[in-house]
Amino acid sequence: MGEPYQIINPPGPITCFAYNKDRTQLALSPNNNEIHIYTKKAGEWTVGAILSEHDKLVTGVDWAPNSNRIVSCSQDRNAYVWTFDGAEKDPKKQWKPTLVILRISRAATQVKWSPKEDKFAVSSGHRCISVCYFEQDNDWWVSKHIRKPIRSTVLSVDWHPNNVLIACGCADFKARVFSGYIKGVDDKPPGTSWGSKMPFGECLGEYGTGGSGGWVHDAKFSPDGESMAYVGHDSTFSVVTGGQEPVTLTLPSLPYVCVEWLTPNSVVAAGHDCQPVLFNINGASTSLVKSLDAAKKVENKGGNSALDKFRNMDSRGQAENTDTNLPSIHQNAISSMAMLSGSRGKVDAFVTAGVDGKLTTWTIKTLESSMAGLKIA
Numbered sequence: 001m002g003e004p005y006q007i008i009n010p011p012g013p014i015t016c017f018a019y020n021k022d023r024t025q026l027a028l029s030p031n032n033n034e035i036h037i038y039t040k041k042a043g044e045w046t047v048g049a050i051l052s053e054h055d056k057l058v059t060g061v062d063w064a065p066n067s068n069r070i071v072s073c074s075q076d077r078n079a080y081v082w083t084f085d086g087a088e089k090d091p092k093k094q095w096k097p098t099l100v101i102l103r104i105s106r107a108a109t110q111v112k113w114s115p116k117e118d119k120f121a122v123s124s125g126h127r128c129i130s131v132c133y134f135e136q137d138n139d140w141w142v143s144k145h146i147r148k149p150i151r152s153t154v155l156s157v158d159w160h161p162n163n164v165l166i167a168c169g170c171a172d173f174k175a176r177v178f179s180g181y182i183k184g185v186d187d188k189p190p191g192t193s194w195g196s197k198m199p200f201g202e203c204l205g206e207y208g209t210g211g212s213g214g215w216v217h218d219a220k221f222s223p224d225g226e227s228m229a230y231v232g233h234d235s236t237f238s239v240v241t242g243g244q245e246p247v248t249l250t251l252p253s254l255p256y257v258c259v260e261w262l263t264p265n266s267v268v269a270a271g272h273d274c275q276p277v278l279f280n281i282n283g284a285s286t287s288l289v290k291s292l293d294a295a296k297k298v299e300n301k302g303g304n305s306a307l308d309k310f311r312n313m314d315s316r317g318q319a320e321n322t323d324t325n326l327p328s329i330h331q332n333a334i335s336s337m338a339m340l341s342g343s344r345g346k347v348d349a350f351v352t353a354g355v356d357g358k359l360t361t362w363t364i365k366t367l368e369s370s371m372a373g374l375k376i377a
Helices: 306-316
Strands: 003-005 016-019 025-029 035-041 044-051 058-063 070-074 079-084 095-100 108-113 119-124 129-135 140-146 154-159 165-170 175-179 203-207 216-221 227-232 236-241 247-250 256-263 266-271 277-282 285-291 334-343 346-354 359-367 374-376
Touching: 016 334, 016 346, 025 058, 044 095, 058 119, 070 108, 070 119, 095 140, 108 154, 119 154, 129 165, 165 227, 175 227, 203 227, 203 236, 227 256, 227 266, 227 277, 236 266, 236 277, 236 285, 247 285, 256 334, 266 334
Parallel strands: 016 058, 058 108, 154 216, 216 256
Antiparallel strands: 003 359, 016 025, 025 035, 035 044, 058 070, 070 079, 079 095, 108 119, 119 129, 129 140, 154 165, 165 175, 165 216, 175 203, 216 227, 227 236, 236 247, 256 266, 256 346, 266 277, 277 285, 334 346, 346 359, 359 374
């Protein structure tokens, strides 16, 4: 089953988080303008540095595994690239910030390093994606905007393995694939199933949720980059392969807000239902497999139906079952997910962070090829 672990003195709701390369350090934002850097020693997590350059709520953080740089974005409309200086003995002074001018007039919502770590993309309420890269001549980070045909807030971004294409989820009910090709930074990429011509800002695909219409909270490329999974606020889960129509499932659950690929054929999604759910992708077929939360269901002690429960509330002034604990490990919405161990396309364990302040580890022991079940411990 999933195993929750608590940070010492839990800071409260976790807005966003990211691990370093060997997973011995963790950067998270406790729902304010700070980023807390935790280090794991002897099985315990303790806070070292606190990064506090942002003026408003930190909305995104990502940790580059090879260059060991952290990038963050905030509702203050700025981004910072943090570089570690090991010569400093004071942990609070070891991370040096470099301001990135995003040229946006609305809050930034998420940030992601590209696979080669030479660029990063920032989504925002400015109805654009800021693609940022380092300009050697001027010794600073500059940004270029992807705008059309975006018509509302961009909620999430993700990079294709080729370091050029960008997937995004938008509040205008669309998931899109754009080219983030930067001349002089990127080598000319070969053609993909999404398209062969990739000038900067080119929209290579635009896809709806297939349901009643809802914000696309998150969109992620598959390990090989040939497919994209995305989740909408209308409780839909969709998968699209380049050049084809998306396959969409409309679910009876509350909406999902984050999605991750575990293998080339399996995806996990989580959100307002407070538990991760596994999906199987088999060609043009997509199916819900099971919830990964093994917590027991709460027994219905108030009667055999919802009608009985409301009758009791009316006659007694309260419901018989006053227990407010949810039948799940997380007690509030899951806000984000990240791989803990394994590699892209073969995830051994992942972590979910919630509004309840919990970080929960989900370790995959056996993933059957038929996807009939997933055992976690």
